[in-house]
Amino acid sequence: MQQLILTLVLVLSSVVTINVQDKVVKESTVTVTVINALSDKGTIKFALYTQENFMKTPLQSISSTIKNGVSKAVFKNVAVGEYAIICYHDENENNRLDFDERGIPIESFGTSNNVMEFGPPQFESAKFEVLDKNVTLEIKF
Numbered sequence: 001m002q003q004l005i006l007t008l009v010l011v012l013s014s015v016v017t018i019n020v021q022d023k024v025v026k027e028s029t030v031t032v033t034v035i036n037a038l039s040d041k042g043t044i045k046f047a048l049y050t051q052e053n054f055m056k057t058p059l060q061s062i063s064s065t066i067k068n069g070v071s072k073a074v075f076k077n078v079a080v081g082e083y084a085i086i087c088y089h090d091e092n093e094n095n096r097l098d099f100d101e102r103g104i105p106i107e108s109f110g111t112s113n114n115v116m117e118f119g120p121p122q123f124e125s126a127k128f129e130v131l132d133k134n135v136t137l138e139i140k141f
Helices: 002-026
Strands: 030-034 043-049 060-064 071-075 081-090 109-111 128-130 135-139
Touching: 030 043, 030 081, 043 071, 060 071, 081 135, 128 135
Parallel strands: 030 135
Antiparallel strands: 030 071, 043 060, 043 081, 081 109, 081 128
C-alpha cells in the first residue's frame, strides 16, 4: 500500500511539474524595439518566424507606430525554440516592403541580430533562442 501511495505521489508531482513548465513556456515574451527609424511616418511591421516558415507566413506579426524614431512590438506566448524576426518601415502604409526596379528595398528593414547581408535575410544569421525567460532585442535599420 505504501508503494502505491508513493507511486501516485511521484506521478502527480510529475504532472504538476510539467504543467508549471508549460505555463512558463506559454508566458514567454519577445520584446523587439527598432531604435532608429528615419521618420515617424507610417508603421513598423514586425514578423516572428521559425526556420520552417522563415520569410513565408509568420507565426505572429505586429504593426507598431513610431514615435521619435522608436517602435516596439511584444510577441506573447512564445514557446521554447529558435526564432528570427524581420521588420520593415512601411512608410507609405501599403502593407509590404517596397523595392526599386532593380529589386533593392527602398524602405528600411532589419533582422534580429542586426546582420545585414547582400541578398535576402538568412535564418541562420538572424536566429535567436527563447528558453524559459523573456527575450529583449533591439533592431537597427
